[in-house]
Amino acid sequence: MLHFFSFRELWLDERSVLENIRVLSGPRIFGRLMHCQAFPRAYLYAVQSFSSFFHFSLFSLRILPLACMCGAVFVWKAAYRRALGESAAFITALLSFVVSFQLIYYSSELKSYSMDVLAAGAFCLFLWHQKDLEFKNPSKGLILCAVLMPLLLAFSYAAFFIFWIPAYNFIIFSRKNKALLPLSAWYIGISLAVSTLVYFFDIRFGLSESCLLGYWESYFICSASPYCFIKSFGEGLRNIVAWPFGDDKLFIRTASFFIPFFAIGTFYAGVKCFKKAKEGLLDMDTIGFVIFAELFVLGLLKKYPFTGERITLFFMPVVFFLIMRGISAFKRFKPLYASFTAFYVSFLVFCGFNSLVKFFKLFFKL
Numbered sequence: 001m002l003h004f005f006s007f008r009e010l011w012l013d014e015r016s017v018l019e020n021i022r023v024l025s026g027p028r029i030f031g032r033l034m035h036c037q038a039f040p041r042a043y044l045y046a047v048q049s050f051s052s053f054f055h056f057s058l059f060s061l062r063i064l065p066l067a068c069m070c071g072a073v074f075v076w077k078a079a080y081r082r083a084l085g086e087s088a089a090f091i092t093a094l095l096s097f098v099v100s101f102q103l104i105y106y107s108s109e110l111k112s113y114s115m116d117v118l119a120a121g122a123f124c125l126f127l128w129h130q131k132d133l134e135f136k137n138p139s140k141g142l143i144l145c146a147v148l149m150p151l152l153l154a155f156s157y158a159a160f161f162i163f164w165i166p167a168y169n170f171i172i173f174s175r176k177n178k179a180l181l182p183l184s185a186w187y188i189g190i191s192l193a194v195s196t197l198v199y200f201f202d203i204r205f206g207l208s209e210s211c212l213l214g215y216w217e218s219y220f221i222c223s224a225s226p227y228c229f230i231k232s233f234g235e236g237l238r239n240i241v242a243w244p245f246g247d248d249k250l251f252i253r254t255a256s257f258f259i260p261f262f263a264i265g266t267f268y269a270g271v272k273c274f275k276k277a278k279e280g281l282l283d284m285d286t287i288g289f290v291i292f293a294e295l296f297v298l299g300l301l302k303k304y305p306f307t308g309e310r311i312t313l314f315f316m317p318v319v320f321f322l323i324m325r326g327i328s329a330f331k332r333f334k335p336l337y338a339s340f341t342a343f344y345v346s347f348l349v350f351c352g353f354n355s356l357v358k359f360f361k362l363f364f365k366l
Helices: 012-023 041-052 058-084 088-099 101-108 113-133 140-154 164-176 178-207 210-215 226-245 249-279 284-300 309-328 334-363
Strands: none
Touching: 012 041, 012 058, 041 058, 041 140, 041 178, 058 088, 058 101, 058 113, 058 284, 058 309, 088 101, 088 309, 088 334, 101 113, 101 226, 101 309, 101 334, 113 140, 113 164, 113 284, 113 309, 140 178, 164 178, 226 249, 226 284, 226 309, 249 284, 249 309, 249 334, 284 309, 309 334
16 A cells, blocks of 8 residues: 555556557557557456546556455465465465565556456466366356356466366366366357457467567577576576565575475475376466466467566465475474574565565655
């Protein structure tokens, strides 16, 4: 709230988005955007429709991103509780989310990043509830969710990383529970229809923007040489794990200590993923591994930035979870486990204090 009500000036990208909102009225918004911008068109249209009533004031332009991030807090809280139970790990994972400087910063920016975080959390929760469908008939609430979830593809690019996983699970479960066949067909059919529309009215324009792809060129994984690969992959891994916690080198360097824990958590998640693939991809461990693998492959193919920082904001809540999984791997070694946990929690408190001070200064223009 300190950040939102500071009403800081729009920066370069936000001003470009605002110009698109002002100039491209009605159906024109569902086409090529000006100034090499990429923004989910349905979400952009919603921002345009709402903010036009308030003459495109800062409040009206940023209120929907703020609402998305506030909603994401509660969605990810529920997802963490499902995955970790009522435990200290659950509290720590949630604390990681709410003190993250970057999650707070992008909650009040005229971009789609906070919606990405919300969409990723919604899919994680949906996948958890999908577990109940293996041998049971779907409830009315779950049927409604299955019909509506594919619509998130029109509002969030991040949804494309996850939407196919429920479809995969529906196919797996339908072999055992034939009652799921109609719902599976509905989910897959709506997903394909929405994906086609999004591609035609949105994604194809971004893929043909040389200036947009050129901007992200240095954020892909380099395959020119072994040294170039290791360097770009290492930088990307550091950005994925360390960048969320703060806004300067001190926090990034300190948070780099948690990269091995993230790697351990991802490794165990990968093993679990391959073991349970025939039973469905349902828990946050496997989801985290799958998304990381997608980011790696797409980064290597130069299709999606691996070291993109804000463009991978949607993955941050999963990163916090995987760090917790990595630390938990040392439970058998109690002194180490206690030391790692104490250091991580202390660091989170420091991050929270830093975020509070920074946005307090921004609010009071200090």
